[in-house]
Amino acid sequence: MGGDNAQVQSPLRHCWDSDPDVVIVAGESAVKKHQSYAAAKAGSAMAAWNLVVATMETIDVLEISGVVRDGDVLVAVHAMEGAGTNKIPDAMAAWIAQRLQVQVDREIVQINRAGHTGASGWHRLANQALFDGPVVAGTSYVLLDDFVGQGGTLSNLRGHLLAHGAKVRGFVAWTGKSRSAKIALSPATLAELRSKHGHIEAWWIAELGFDFARLTQSEAEYLLRVDVDTIRDRVAEARQAAGG
Amino acid sequence: MLTPSEIEWLRHDKQQAVDLFAWMAEQDERLTALTDSERVSA
Numbered sequence: 676m677g678g679d680n681a682q683v684q685s686p687l688r689h690c691w692d693s694d695p696d697v698v699i700v701a702g703e704s705a706v707k708k709h710q711s712y713a714a715a716k717a718g719s720a721m722a723a724w725n726l727v728v729a730t731m732e733t734i735d736v737l738e739i740s741g742v743v744r745d746g747d748v749l750v751a752v753h754a755m756e757g758a759g760t761n762k763i764p765d766a767m768a769a770w771i772a773q774r775l776q777v778q779v780d781r782e783i784v785q786i787n788r789a790g791h792t793g794a795s796g797w798h799r800l801a802n803q804a805l806f807d808g809p810v811v812a813g814t815s816y817v818l819l820d821d822f823v824g825q826g827g828t829l830s831n832l833r834g835h836l837l838a839h840g841a842k843v844r845g846f847v848a849w850t851g852k853s854r855s856a857k858i859a860l861s862p863a864t865l866a867e868l869r870s871k872h873g874h875i876e877a878w879w880i881a882e883l884g885f886d887f888a889r890l891t892q893s894e895a896e897y898l899l900r901v902d903v904d905t906i907r908d909r910v911a912e913a914r915q916a917a918g919g
Numbered sequence: 920m921l922t923p924s925e926i927e928w929l930r931h932d933k934q935q936a937v938d939l940f941a942w943m944a945e946q947d948e949r950l951t952a953l954t955d956s957e958r959v960s961a
Binding site for chain 1: 920921925926929930932933934936937939940941943944945947948
């Protein structure tokens, strides 16, 4: 079982293996227009349930059952956002658990306010979500969140589970851009990143607490778009804006 | 970073959400399983 490690400031990232892509349930434009979306994000349980039922039933549950197997445990990102807690991931977990007869984690939570909703890519990179809560070693978990952008939050939850002896079967996001589905960093992208920005990797490790091999595919692609001065400036600005 | 009491509150909030949504999912499945006439009387 993992203990309380609330003093840890850096996420527990792990190198990528043969991790599958994120299953994205619905397109962003459709779900954000739903009448229950704002209330669900603000913490209304009924709105979250209505939203999840309306969208989850449009997909083939077999797509999710290809990720979730007997004995797996679903773990939903549960975090403080603004004045409340976003309950969409918890509603997704219940919907899937009822259909596939699997268990849902009750105790793993995000232990900081990352402020990711509506934030820039730089803010997301510089202010990582951190997790804590008991993990059952040897158990396979499927990770759920309402949105996948750069994949950092799912990657950090994965790191918390792997660090405590669990396995990660896969990832399901309620919505996100299709290009975000590929979460595991490819060897080719890592090589390109190190070729272009390798001379600041030691600085990156000192700032973020993990090396380039532990970035997600989308995070690495984000860094490849700019030069090293921009990376250093934007990370510092994002940390400062967040009060860090 | 959240305080220990905020983390404890968040865990409790997650447990409540898990229980509530499990109940909602069960009720939805029971309603779906009913025939139309049973649904009217329910």
